[in-house]
Amino acid sequence: GENVEQHPSTLSVQEGDSAVIKCTYSDSASNYFPWYKQELGKGPQLIIDIRSNVGEKKDQRIAVTLNKTAKHFSLHITETQPEDSAVYFCAASRGHSTLTFGKGTMLLVSP
Amino acid sequence: DAGVIQSPRHEVTEMGQEVTLRCKPISGHDYLFWYRQTMMRGLELLIYFNNNVPIDDSGMPEDRFSAKMPNASFSTLKIQPSEPRDSAVYFCASSLGQGPWNTEAFFGQGTRLTVV
Numbered sequence: 001g002e003n004v005e006q007h008p009s010t011l012s013v014q015e016g017d018s019a020v021i022k023c024t025y026s027d028s029a030s031n032y033f034p035w036y037k038q039e040l041g042k043g044p045q046l047i048i049d050i051r052s053n054v055g056e057k058k059d060q061r062i063a064v065t066l067n068k069t070a071k072h073f074s075l076h077i078t079e080t081q082p083e084d085s086a087v088y089f090c091a092a093s094r095g096h097s098t099l100t101f102g103k104g105t106m107l108l109v110s111p
Numbered sequence: 112d113a114g115v116i117q118s119p120r121h122e123v124t125e126m127g128q129e130v131t132l133r134c135k136p137i138s139g140h141d142y143l144f145w146y147r148q149t150m151m152r153g154l155e156l157l158i159y160f161n162n163n164v165p166i167d168d169s170g171m172p173e174d175r176f177s178a179k180m181p182n183a184s185f186s187t188l189k190i191q192p193s194e195p196r197d198s199a200v201y202f203c204a205s206s207l208g209q210g211p212w213n214t215e216a217f218f219g220q221g222t223r224l225t226v227v
Binding site for chain 1: 216
């Protein structure tokens with residue numbers, strides 16, 4: 001089955017800096033890669049996703065890149081703000097399969 | 112829509128007791144997922160339903176775990192008997208579909224289960 005590795009497990013940045021979280025996947029047939037944000041005491045919420053026919057996608061301060069050859073994808077957050085502090089999960093799936101999640105990255109943005 | 116609704120938000124129970132977690136998916140969603148979240152193992156898929164029918168329960172850890180979806184608006188996850196190692200946050204999620212291009216999964220707030 002699919003295996004998703006996520007790094008780093010924790011990330012501390014200063015407000016205004018950029019943050020990058022990286023994930024690798026094992027199943028070359030995976031074609032859907034969402035990113036979820038989980039705030040304290042809440043369930044994960046989709047913030048951006050990318051499909052295998054696209055190499056990059058951007059939505060305001062967040063962007064995701066996908067390298068199918070290397071089987072890795074990354075989340076980029078620019079101009080970080082304290083409210084970006086949360087746990088971020090990457091995930092991967094293919095076809096009709098369910099999502100396989102990474103272990104998560106705890107992002108802390110200090111004012 | 113109020114989103115995916117789970118109850119209770121917190122549950123503390125003694126080892127050996129039966130625990131029932133409840134979930135109301137978003138109206139119109141035909142997929143429902145139960146996940147377990149722990150620090151060690153992250154988010155694990157336990158079971159999922161399509162149109163109220165269990166499709167894949169390979170993630171259910173043991174026979175002590177069971178899940179049902181009697182209708183499109185209600186699902187339960189039951190643990191009997193409960194053990195301390197079952198302590199975790201349990202999430203329910205629902206989505207419109209799971210076709211070749213996955214659609215967004217909406218998560219509930221979770222149930223934090225503590226078995227003492």
